[in-house]
Amino acid sequence: MFIRPGVAPIRLQRQHQAHPHQHGGQQCRPHRRAPSVLSHRLSLNPRAHRDKTIRTRNGYHRCPPDLNTRSAVKFAVIGLNHGHIYGQVEGLLTIPGAQFVGFAAVEDDLAAQFAARYPDVPRRTKSExxxxxxxxxxxSASINAERGPLGVETLRAGKHYFVDKPPLTxxxxxxxxxxxxQASGKMMFVFYGERMSCQxxxxxxxxxxxxxxxEIVHVMGLGPHRLNAPSRPSWFYDPAQYGGTFNxxxxHQVEWFVWITGQRIKSFSSRIGRFGSPAPAPASFEDFADATITGENGVTGYVRVDWFTPEKSPIWGDVRGLIVGTKGTIEIRRTINLAAKDDADRKGHMLMTTHELPPHRVDCSQVLIEWPTQIAQSLQQNRNLLLDHDTLLHVMRQTVRMQREATRVR
Incomplete structure (x- = not known):
């Protein structure tokens, strides 16, 4: 068992346990080794965790005060197939008193790397x-296609489920x-890290x-990524296991549209294509995807993702968001400002322009990363404060539909 040193216990209300399930018989990229940085925007610093803080791109920020609850939360990990699992674990460990009690992985190499990071956490079986x-x-950050079925097993076993995106395929x-x-009364949380861990x-x-x-008129989300084709595991190039580039x-961008606008998706038109990814990416691999989206109140959106970040780029992807309102605009440069000449000024930032204010950077240095506390409070209050289940189910369903119903342009 592992408890982050110097973090006081948080007490969580025990909920009724369902009957145990009976068992038979990059940024965002699948990593084959433990990354030196735990996730795009959440990394480990021992001193920071002693002060009950999360390190974000802009520094260390104190977590909210301890919650007054009843029993320490205990969590485990099943599936290590994406490096985001390190960010998920480190975030959970900032919950005061959280206990990391075990992990399971079928891949010995991934298990060895994970155990080296958490030597006091025992390797156990999924069934255990x-x-x-x-x-x-x-x-969990298991293989994409395994995440949905694992979620069903987890919920039926009477446990909450915290899964990396995409949550299913x-x-x-x-x-x-x-x-x-509905049957278990448990909760599901999805790690949409591009916005959850971004100030x-x-x-x-x-x-x-x-x-x-x-009022929001239009939003645009761009998510380019570097492919690093030879470093990818074989499942990444198997459509049945990967689930498609859009999905x-x-x-990230589909969930962000719903979250930032507060609107469900009324209609969409999506496209996918392959424009030239190098070997070993097979002909079936999609290296481009985009979609236009319309919300229930008429707000519009555009999302585009691809695997074409240039090799000479200093960052894995120049990820951006644009929000157009009736009285102003907000531009989010999540990872980098490539236009800056000074390397020290190249970190991401947010720009805002309104009728009253000229273009200016908005200071986000004191903004807290809240998702670990939101998960803890959700368990305490027995309601999902991260993203309510009706909205989460809508986002997951619409994302999969956009993948399945996309027009292949090439």
Whole structure:
């Protein structure tokens, strides 16, 4: 078992456990080795965690005060196939008193790398972890196609589920997850890290809610990535296991559209294509995807993702968001400002222009990364404060539909 040193316990209300399930028989890229940085925007610093802080791109920020709850949250990990799992774990460990009690992985090499990072956490089997009544939550970054079925197993076993994006790959997975959520009374959380661990997005949401740019007219999300083709595991190039580029990368942007606008998706038109990824990427691999989206109130959106970040780029992807309002605009440069001549000024930032204020950078340095506390409070209050289940199911269903119904342009 592992407890982050110097972090006081947080007490979580125990919920009724469902009957244990009976078992038979980059940024965002799948890593084959533990990354030196734990995720795009969440990394480990021992001193920071002693002070109960999360390190973000703009520095260290103190977490909210301890919650007054009843019993320490215990979590385990099943599936290490994407490096985002390190960011998920480190975020959970900032919850005061959180106990990391075990992990399971079928790949010995990934397990060895993970164990080197967390030597006090025992390697156990998936069945053992799901059957352990003391475990409250399972975190996972398994192979994309395995995440939906694992979520169903986890929920049926009476445990909450915290999964990396994309949370699933098939429409039938959405239906199965919905049924398991209703039957178990447990919760599902998805790690949409591009906005959850980004101070700029959190600040932008606050400004939108305050009416700083008026009513939202249009949003645009861009998510280019570097492929690093030879470094990818074989499952990444198997459509049945990977689930498609739109479902994988653009899941960030689809969820962001719904989250930032507060609107469900009324209609969409999506496209996918292959324009020239190098070997060993097969002919079936999609290296480009985009979509136009219309919300229920008429707000429009555009998302584009690709695997064409140039090799000479200093960052894995120049990820951006644009929010156009009736009274102003917000531009989010999440990872880098390539236009800056001074390397020290190249970190991401947020720009805002309104009728009253000229273009200016918005100071986001004091914005807290809230998702670990939101998960802890969700468990305490028995309601999903990260993203309510109706909205989450809508996002997952629409994302999979955009992948499945996309027009192949090349």
């Amino acid at each position: 972890l799901l059957a352990d009544p003391a475990i409250d939550l399972i975190a 098939r429409l039938e997975d959405v239906d199965a997850i919905e049924a398991a959520l 700029f997005d959190i600040k932008a949401k606050q400004l939108v809610q305050q009416g700083a740019i008026g 994988d990368i653009a899941s």
